[in-house]
Amino acid sequence: MGKIIPAKERLLKSEKNWMDGELRGKILVIICAVIMISATISITIFLGTKGLQSFIKNGVSLIEFLTSTQWNPTNKANPEYGAFPFIFGSFAVTFLSAIVAAPLGIGGAIFMTEIAPSWGRKILQPVVELLVGIPSVVYGFIGLTVLVPFVRGHVGGLGFSLLSGVIVLSIMILPTITTIATDAMSALPKNLREGSYALGATRWQTIRKVLIPAALPSLLTAVVLGMARAFGEALAVQMVIGNVRDLPSNLLDASATLTTIITLNMGHTTYGSVENNTLWSMGLILLVMSFVFILLIRYLSSRRKM
Amino acid sequence: MVTTYLEKESTEKTIHSTVQLQMENILKVNNLEIFYGEKRAVNGISMEIGKNSITALIGPSGCGKSTFLRSINRMNDLIPGARAQGEIIYEDLNILSEQINVVALRKEIGMVFQKPNPFPKSIFENITHALKFAGIKNKSKLDQIVEESLQKAALWDEVKDRLHTSALSLSGGQQQRLCIARTIAMKPTVMLLDEPSSALDPISNAKVEELIVDLKKDYSIIIVTHNMQQASRISDKTAFFLNGDLIEYDGTEKIFTNPSVKKTEEYISGRFG
Amino acid sequence: MKSKTADRIATGVFIAIAIIIITLLVGLFSFILVNGLKHVSFDFLTSPSSNVRAGGGIRDQLFNSFYVLFITMLIAIPLGLGGAIYMAEYAKPGKVTDIIRSCIEVLASLPSIVIGMFGLLVFVNTTGWGYTILGGALALTIINLPSIVRVGEDAIRSVPRDLKEASLALGITKWHTIKTVILPSAFPSILTGVILAAGRVFGEAAALLFTAGLSTPRLDYANWNPFSEQSPLNIFRPAETLAVHIWSVNTQGLIPDVEEVSSGSAAVLVISVLLFNLLARWIGSIITKKITATK
Numbered sequence: 045m046g047k048i049i050p051a052k053e054r055l056l057k058s059e060k061n062w063m064d065g066e067l068r069g070k071i072l073v074i075i076c077a078v079i080m081i082s083a084t085i086s087i088t089i090f091l092g093t094k095g096l097q098s099f100i101k102n103g104v105s106l107i108e109f110l111t112s113t114q115w116n117p118t119n120k121a122n123p124e125y126g127a128f129p130f131i132f133g134s135f136a137v138t139f140l141s142a143i144v145a146a147p148l149g150i151g152g153a154i155f156m157t158e159i160a161p162s163w164g165r166k167i168l169q170p171v172v173e174l175l176v177g178i179p180s181v182v183y184g185f186i187g188l189t190v191l192v193p194f195v196r197g198h199v200g201g202l203g204f205s206l207l208s209g210v211i212v213l214s215i216m217i218l219p220t221i222t223t224i225a226t227d228a229m230s231a232l233p234k235n236l237r238e239g240s241y242a243l244g245a246t247r248w249q250t251i252r253k254v255l256i257p258a259a260l261p262s263l264l265t266a267v268v269l270g271m272a273r274a275f276g277e278a279l280a281v282q283m284v285i286g287n288v289r290d291l292p293s294n295l296l297d298a299s300a301t302l303t304t305i306i307t308l309n310m311g312h313t314t315y316g317s318v319e320n321n322t323l324w325s326m327g328l329i330l331l332v333m334s335f336v337f338i339l340l341i342r343y344l345s346s347r348r349k350m
Numbered sequence: 351m352v353t354t355y356l357e358k359e360s361t362e363k364t365i366h367s368t369v370q371l372q373m374e375n376i377l378k379v380n381n382l383e384i385f386y387g388e389k390r391a392v393n394g395i396s397m398e399i400g401k402n403s404i405t406a407l408i409g410p411s412g413c414g415k416s417t418f419l420r421s422i423n424r425m426n427d428l429i430p431g432a433r434a435q436g437e438i439i440y441e442d443l444n445i446l447s448e449q450i451n452v453v454a455l456r457k458e459i460g461m462v463f464q465k466p467n468p469f470p471k472s473i474f475e476n477i478t479h480a481l482k483f484a485g486i487k488n489k490s491k492l493d494q495i496v497e498e499s500l501q502k503a504a505l506w507d508e509v510k511d512r513l514h515t516s517a518l519s520l521s522g523g524q525q526q527r528l529c530i531a532r533t534i535a536m537k538p539t540v541m542l543l544d545e546p547s548s549a550l551d552p553i554s555n556a557k558v559e560e561l562i563v564d565l566k567k568d569y570s571i572i573i574v575t576h577n578m579q580q581a582s583r584i585s586d587k588t589a590f591f592l593n594g595d596l597i598e599y600d601g602t603e604k605i606f607t608n609p610s611v612k613k614t615e616e617y618i619s620g621r622f623g
Numbered sequence: 624m625k626s627k628t629a630d631r632i633a634t635g636v637f638i639a640i641a642i643i644i645i646t647l648l649v650g651l652f653s654f655i656l657v658n659g660l661k662h663v664s665f666d667f668l669t670s671p672s673s674n675v676r677a678g679g680g681i682r683d684q685l686f687n688s689f690y691v692l693f694i695t696m697l698i699a700i701p702l703g704l705g706g707a708i709y710m711a712e713y714a715k716p717g718k719v720t721d722i723i724r725s726c727i728e729v730l731a732s733l734p735s736i737v738i739g740m741f742g743l744l745v746f747v748n749t750t751g752w753g754y755t756i757l758g759g760a761l762a763l764t765i766i767n768l769p770s771i772v773r774v775g776e777d778a779i780r781s782v783p784r785d786l787k788e789a790s791l792a793l794g795i796t797k798w799h800t801i802k803t804v805i806l807p808s809a810f811p812s813i814l815t816g817v818i819l820a821a822g823r824v825f826g827e828a829a830a831l832l833f834t835a836g837l838s839t840p841r842l843d844y845a846n847w848n849p850f851s852e853q854s855p856l857n858i859f860r861p862a863e864t865l866a867v868h869i870w871s872v873n874t875q876g877l878i879p880d881v882e883e884v885s886s887g888s889a890a891v892l893v894i895s896v897l898l899f900n901l902l903a904r905w906i907g908s909i910i911t912k913k914i915t916a917t918k
Contacts, residue, residue, distance in 0.1 A: 051441035054458070057451045066453075069798030073713060076705025077723055080772070083765055084726035087733070087741045094744055151640035159637045168641055171648045177896045178651065179826025181869045182889045186654060188873055189882060215647060222644070246626050248633035276734020278829045279870050303736050303829075308874075310740075310833065315748060327740045334732050425792060430715065457794030467785040469804060479803065480793035529789070536793060 088331070095328025098125070098321035109325065115289040117319040125322050129291040131329065133301040136206060136292075137281060138274045141213035146267045148214075149221030150256075153266075157229040158237075158251055165226075176219040184283035187212040192284055201296030204286030209299065212280050217270035224269060228262030229255065261347045268344065272337035276330060278303035302326045376401040376540060376570040377422065382436035382446075384417050384426065391417045394436070395596040397589060399540075404562065404571045406581035406602065409591035410622065415574045418591070419542050422572070423459040424452040440540075457484065460533035464545040466525035468517035468532075473500075473509050476517045477532045484536070495535050502568075503531035504561050523554020530561065534569075541565065543573040547580070559584055578618060582606045590614045652893070659890025662883045668891070672839075672868065677880040681888055683839040686855055687756070687862035688895075691835060692824055694760040694858060699767045700817060706768070707775025708801060731769035738765050739833035746834055754836025754861035762830045767820055774816025778809035815907035822899030826892060828866035836861035837871050865892050 098104040104125045112126025152172070156164040187208060196203030232255060240250040256263065286298020287308055306323050313320040377399040384392035392414040399405050407415040417426065424445065426432040437444045445455055468476050477496045486492060496513070500506035505527040509520070517528055526546060533541060543562065547555040562571060563584050575581050581588055582602055589599040590613075598605060598614045609615045616622060670680030706723075714720040739762055746758030782805050790800040806813075839862055842855045849856040863871065869888045872881050 051443055055441065055443055055445070055451055055454050056449050066796045066798045069801065070713060073705045073709035076702050077709040077714075079702060080706050080730070080768060081723060081726050083768070084729050086745075087730075087738070087765075090744050091737065091741055148640055148643065151637055152644050155637045155641040159634060159641075164641065168644065171645050173900070174652070174897075175644075175648050177822060177826075177893070177900060178655075179828065179866050179892055179896065181826070181828045181866045182655065182893060185869055185873060185885050185889050186651065189885075190654065215651075218644070218647075246630035248630040249626060251633070272732060273734075276736060278734070278736040279832075283870070283873060303734070306736060306740070307829070307832065310743070311837075324740070327737060330734060330737050334729070334734065334737065338728060338732055423792060425788065428788070428791070453794050453796050455794075456792055460794075461792040463785060463788065463792075465785060467783075467789040469786065469789065470808065479790070480795055483795050483799055483803075532793065 091324070091327055091331050094321075094324045095331070096325070098318060098325045102318045102321055104318065104322060104325075109322070113291050117322060123318065125318075127302070127305075127322065127326060127329075129289060130300050130302045130305050130326065132291060133206070133209075133285070133299040134275055134303065136299070137209045137213055137285070137301060138271050140206075140210040141217060141274050142267055142271045144210065144214040145218045145221055145270055149218050149266065149270065150225045150263055152218075152222045153225035153229050154251060154255075156226050158247065158255070168222075169226075172219045172222050175215075176223075180216065180277060180280040181283075183212055183216055184280035187280065187284040195296070199296065202286060202298055204284060204298045205296045206285065206292050206299045207295040209281045209285040209301070210295070212284055213274045213277060216277060216280060217274050220273055221266045221270040224266035225259075225263050228259045228266060231262070232258055261344045265341050265344045268337060268340050272334065272341075275333055275337070276303065278307045282307050302330055306330075374401045375399060376440070378437075378439040380437040380439065382418070382421065382434065382438060384414070384421055384432065384434045386429065387431040391594055392421075393594040395591075397596060397599050399570060399572060400587060401570050402566055402568075403586040404566050404573060404584055406585035406588045407572065407574045407591060408576075408578060408581050408588060408617075409597075410617070411576075412593075413591040414594040415589075415591045416544055419544055419572060419574050420461075421446070422540070422542055423456050423461050424450070425461065427452065457536050458538050459540045459542065460536055460538035461542040461544065462526070462529050462533055462546045465549050466522060466529050468520070468525050468528050470516065470518055472514045473517050473520070473528060474513040476528055477535045480532065480536055499531040499535040500528075502534050502565070503527045504557065504564075505531055521554070523550050523557060526550060526554065526558060527561065530558070530565075534565070538569060540570045540572065543571060545574055545576060548576060555580075578606075590617060592617070655886070655889050655893050659886035659888075659893075662887035663890055667887055672863075672884075673878060674875075675877050677878060679878060679880075679884055681865060681868060681884070681891065683842060683855075684863055684865045684868040684888070685891065686842075686844075687835070687839060688825060688864040688866070690855065691756055691759050691763065691831070691862060691864055692821055694756060695763040695767065695824055696817070696821060698760060699764040699771055702764065703768050703771025704775045704806075704813070706772045707779060708806075710772065711776045711779040712797070712801060712805075727769045727772055730765060733766075735766055735827060735829040736833075738762050739830035741765070742830060742834035752859060754834065754838075756835055756858040756860060756862045759831045759835030759862065759864075760858070762834045763824050763827060766827065766830060767824055770820045770823075771817065774820070775809070775813055778812035778816070779805055781812065782808040811907055811910035814910070815903045818899055818903035818906065822896045822903070825899065826866050826896055828864070828870055831864055831867050832870070835864065835867070837863050837867060839863050 099106050109125050109127050110131065111128050112124065113128045114124040114126040115129060116124040152168060156168050191208050191211060192203035195201065195205060195208050199207065236254055236258060237250060240254045281301055282304035285300060285304055287300045287304050288298045289300065292299040306326055310323055313323065375398040379395060379397050381394050381396055382392060383390060383394050395418065407419065409415050420426045421434050422438060426434065434446050436446065438446055443450065469479060471479065474496055477499055478492050481492060481495060486495070497506060500509065505524060508524060517525065520528060547558045550558065559580060562573065565571060573585065585602045587600065588602045588605040590597045590605065592613060598609060598611045600610070605614060606618060609618060667680045668685060669682045671682050672684060673679030710720070710723065714723070742758055742762035746752060746761050747754060752758055786804055786808060787800055790804045791797065840860055841853060843853040844855055846854040847856060848854050849858065851857060852860065865888055869885050869892070872878055872884055878884065
């Protein structure tokens with residue numbers, strides 16, 4: 045028991061014994077944390093500056109970009125850079141697929157937590173997880189080979205349409221909405237239900253008047269997250285939407301979204317050209333929208349706490 | 351020797367040893383205050399812990415005895431917002447100081463927790479884990495220390511044939527003795543026991559108590575306990591804590607038969623706590 | 624009773640929704656597997672792909688998918704675990720920690736195409752590497768990092784505190800405790816989470832389109848020298864993965880048997896993801912049983 049080494053040497057911090065592994069470990073993990081911060085910052089900065097090139101360097105008008113429906117970047121005489129059709133397409137598929145998927149997703153969640161709480165989850169949850177597991181290209185492929193001919197044959201139009209895009213996206217965001225909505229519903233305190241039933245309400249009345257309002261911020265969060273996913277989806281949508289540069293006039297018209305145009309044209313255009321730069325600007329819109337969605341979700345989360 | 355005491359602003363004065371105990375001290379606490387954030391959990395206590403003796407800390411829940419215990423081996427450092435003021439003198443050094451290498455300190459001041467917490471490894475590895483970190487790699491030395499520690503913890507006979515099986519397969523009482531063994535393996539000077547047998551059945555409890563009394567000849571032991579009978583059975587000196595204050599600290603026999611402070615008497619006779 | 628009928632109708636609607644969801648899955652899966660598996664043969668899996676002729680296989684794409692996944696995990700796991708350890712053990716509540724959490728949140732919400740574009744900008748163009756496996760792996764690392772950090776952090780936080788205290792009380796440093804006590808305890812959850820993340824990465828296409836490219840050079844599978852241009856192990860070469868291949872054959876539409884190749888590839892892809900999921904569950908339950916087993 046250390047009387048051989050005096051107490052001061054044993055117990056005081058010194059260069060020799062001061063937790064050598066300790067400092068190294070701490071530095072290692074701090075570096076990892078720093079890398080994560082720098083990745084985020086560099087993504088924002090790089091995509092930001094590159095995205096602004098078309099406006100700053102090439103003189104493309106921001107207003108034209110955002111509002112004009114004429115997209116003709118290759119016209120040498122009078123190139124037009126109206127990206128509105130694609131912006132419209134992105135928002136349209138996002139909102140429409142949210143409208144389709146939200147009731148299904150929330151309904152599925154309610155099924156799992158209210159209608160069949162004992163076995164519903166055991167069946168539906170693996171199903172939802174499996175749906176998540178299907179890669180987006182596969183959804184696109186099925187959309188292409190099954191949905192598009194179906195729409196063409198039984199509904200109208202070319203098959204390649206806004207409708208096909210909406211259907212494919214709805215199915216893709218359904219698991220996201222369902223999972224989060226299920227968490228939201230099951231997080232509701234039990235006495236909420238008990239109180240309602242004790243007052244003689246039916247299950248549906250309880251769900252409609254008590255539970256859904258109570259879970260509303262979280263349910264909205266689920267829908268917003270689904271929308272964020274839809275907005276950013278590229279390949280699956282690209283395979284079924286037709287990719288035309290005109291504004292669609294109805295659901296059966298072919299359309300395009302920001303993501304699909306980027307996907308298709310990035311390879312064809314020369315890096316550094318105006319057309320290429322406008323693609324980066326579209327990417328910037330995607331980046332900005334991601335931030336908007338994050339802020340929206342944060343706002344909804346803070347509402348939940350009230 | 352009658353030692354002098356620091357007066358505190360609180361209403362009760364701490365009554366210390368009126369019995370002359372010729373004992374060398376291993377720890378000297380001077381006006382120790384411990385805060386969790388703004389809340390003060392220990393209010394300026396001072397006491398001396400004797401060497402090779404068993405000192406019991408008793409008192410109702412929340413009185414600060416565990417907090418005090420944990421400050422001795424700087425385990426309170428793990429709690430964000432916890433800070434200590436004052437001094438705890440060990441080997442002529444104030445171990446609350448920033449200059450102290452707490453990792454080295456904890457090798458000399460060991461702790462056994464309320465709920466047995468063996469590592470999910472084999473019995474053998476539970477003991478050698480800390481030894482290897484401390485630099486002891488020689489296989490025969492490790493074997494020797496393992497056997498010694500398990501012997502001292504009165505566990506050797508029960509496990510010597512299955513040293514390499516999982517520690518989790520032991521009963522609660524055996525696990526606790528294993529925890530004591532692995533602390534002993536580090537050859538500490540002081541052992542801090544935080545309600546070591548409260549989570550155990552009566553028979554294991556008795557075995558652990560027996561063990562603790564036996565350990566006193568090699569180590570200085572401070573034990574926090576809720577069980578007053580246990581305190582009166584095994585300890586040499588007892589300190590009674592209440593609401594963060596050290597109310598009375600004296601020889602165990604005196605505390606339990608003829609306490610000087612009324613509050614102590616009330617607690618002992620079960621009128622509260 | 625109006626409310627009673629409403630209740631019954633509502634119940635019916637919810638059941639119908641559940642049935643729709645289940646039907647969706649069953650339908651999709653059967654379509655993929657039934658249509659696809661008939662095109663999957665050993666030949667299919669081991670022949671090189673073809674750009675214009677029928678009868679192409681997916682050998683290179685399959686290899687690329689696994690290899691890109693491997694390199695991604697090689698980078699992402701240490702990085703993610705380091706971040707997780709920092710967040711769980713070293714981060715103090717405050718501004719910096721909030722910033723890190725926000726960064727993780729941002730990374731998690733960025734669409735993969737955006738990350739692909741970033742990859743294109745930095746790992747392909749700025750570095751001058753062109754399309755490479757490494758570029759793809761770095762992009763996928765960014766996509767994956769949030770999940771790994773979250774999985775790691777949850778796993779580390781759920782290790783019982785008294786285990787950590789036991790180790791520290793014996794005079795062991797925090798870092799050594801993390802390495803030898805906490806991480807081994809957290810290992811099953813981390814492993815499960817990583818395998819699940821791998822399943823997701825395996826199906827990723829948009830990001831790889833822009834970073835690993837649409838082509839694969841001529842590969843000599845006997846060449847194990849990672850620095851050689853013909854070695855499949857060379858990480859500085861372009862690599863079309865299976866998911867990207869499905870997209871490209873359908874978009875370029877040059878090969879006559881595009882549907883067969885696509886369905887076969889889709890089946891292989893989906894089955895692989897399924898296997899990852901099953902593997903994660905299976906390993907998770909084995910290790911948990913081993914650790915909690917008392918004999």
